[in-house]
Amino acid sequence: MQSRDKYRIALLSAYALALHGFESLVPMPIPWLRVGLANIITLTTLILFGFRAAMMVTLVRVTLASLFIGSFLGPGFILSMGGGVLGTIAMGMVLSLLPRIFGPVGLSLIGAFFHNLAQLVLAYALFIQRTEPVIIIAPILLLIGTVTGLVNGLVSDLLIKNLKKGEESLQNSVS
Amino acid sequence: MSFRETVKATTSGDRALLVFLVLISFAGIFAVKEALSHANEVSIEVDGRVKFRYPLDIDRSVRVEGDHGGLTVEIKDRQVRVTEASCPKKICERQGWITRGGIVCLPNRISVIVGGPEKNDGRRLDAVTG
Numbered sequence: 001m002q003s004r005d006k007y008r009i010a011l012l013s014a015y016a017l018a019l020h021g022f023e024s025l026v027p028m029p030i031p032w033l034r035v036g037l038a039n040i041i042t043l044t045t046l047i048l049f050g051f052r053a054a055m056m057v058t059l060v061r062v063t064l065a066s067l068f069i070g071s072f073l074g075p076g077f078i079l080s081m082g083g084g085v086l087g088t089i090a091m092g093m094v095l096s097l098l099p100r101i102f103g104p105v106g107l108s109l110i111g112a113f114f115h116n117l118a119q120l121v122l123a124y125a126l127f128i129q130r131t132e133p134v135i136i137i138a139p140i141l142l143l144i145g146t147v148t149g150l151v152n153g154l155v156s157d158l159l160i161k162n163l164k165k166g167e168e169s170l171q172n173s174v175s
Numbered sequence: 176m177s178f179r180e181t182v183k184a185t186t187s188g189d190r191a192l193l194v195f196l197v198l199i200s201f202a203g204i205f206a207v208k209e210a211l212s213h214a215n216e217v218s219i220e221v222d223g224r225v226k227f228r229y230p231l232d233i234d235r236s237v238r239v240e241g242d243h244g245g246l247t248v249e250i251k252d253r254q255v256r257v258t259e260a261s262c263p264k265k266i267c268e269r270q271g272w273i274t275r276g277g278i279v280c281l282p283n284r285i286s287v288i289v290g291g292p293e294k295n296d297g298r299r300l301d302a303v304t305g
Contacts (some may be wrong), residue, residue: 098188106189109196132232136211139203146196153189157181 009045009053013060016041020065035148036112038065042088043108043156049164051092058084075127082122087115104160108153112145216256219248220286231255231289241283248287255289 019037028034040060046054062084066077091111094102102110120141124134219239221229227237229250236249236258244261246268254274257267262282270278277288 016215101186101188102192103184103186103189105185106192109189109192113196130232132215132230136207139200139207142196142203143200146193146200150193154178154181158178161181 005049005053005136008049009056009060012041012045012049012053013057013064016057016061017064017068021068023068024041024065026109030033033144034147036115036152038084039087039108039111039115039149040152040156042084043091043104043111043152044159044163046088046091046107047096047104047156047160051096052090055085055088058088078126079119079122082118083115086118087111088163090114103153105150105153111150112149112152113142116141116145124162216290217248217250218288218290221286238255239283239285241280241285243280243282246280246285255287257287284298 018036019041023034023037041061042054042058045057048100062077062081063072066072066074066080071077088111090113091107094110095107119133120138124131128134217227217229217230217231218225219229219237221239221241225300226239229235229237231250231253234251236247238247239245246260246262247258249256249258254272255278256272257270257278260267260280260283262280264282267278267280267287273289276288277286277290279286
């Protein structure tokens with residue numbers, strides 16, 4: 001890994017961490033409901049710098065955020081780690097296997113879907129162990145995830161295009 | 176790059192996926208609603224008053240005291256039966272496993288009813304005497 005990549009990953013992780021931390025401060029009608037703003041950074045990293053960088057950013061973000069909030073190795077940490085990792089893997093796989101079909105919005109929807117899927121499975125296996133509440137909550141979670149995934153995808157798209165533009169103008173001014 | 180341009184830049188795959196997910200989640204919500212209106216709860220009434228409510232999907236057995244010594248209600252695999260009734264004829268015991276409706280033990284004045292919220296399982300009474 002080049003030092004430039006390390007620098008990028010550190011910077012992007014810091015952005016993701018800031019969004020994650022900010023989000024945990026915003027009160028929500030349901031306590032575990034999250035918009036998943038940090039996924040904007042994960043998705044942007046994935047598209048601009050590849051899967052390994054995106055996974056790195058996710059791991060750094062989830063670990064550090066849980067240390068800051070104080071939920072390291074707790075149930076919230078396990079859920080957000082599982083969701084983050086599976087979401088990133090799903091987005092990475094779709095991007096490399098079917099690169100033309102989905103843009104950032106589609107990838108974000110897929111990421112949100114697998115994020116929720118992982119959290120449901122983990123919550124069921126580790127904490128709830130009753131089928132009924134999981135089945136009741138699954139479609140509601142799916143709907144919320146689709147809406148937040150859509151918003152995050154649009155923001156990522158905007159961010160990616162502006163970053164590319166910024167990078168071009170930066171390179172032009174340097175050279 | 177404006178927001179409107181970003182929306183226009185979505186691929187047809189993106190849009191199809193969005194529509195698909197929204198449809199699936201609404202279908203899921205309606206399916207769950209439908210499933211929930213079916214029997215999911217066992218309520219045990221003594222003397223016409225609900226004494227216990229148990230979810231149908233957790234196996235257990237409960238002793239219920241009544242006027243005639245009481246009986247035991249067993250919940251297993253989403254089925255319900257009465258065992259060890261202390262009444263003389265043991266009609267309730269002989270009814271065996273049920274998945275819907277109810278078991279009544281008249282001497283004990285106990286009824287075991289499988290049903291969700293009262294309004295939707297057709298339990299409205301025609302008349303009450305006595």
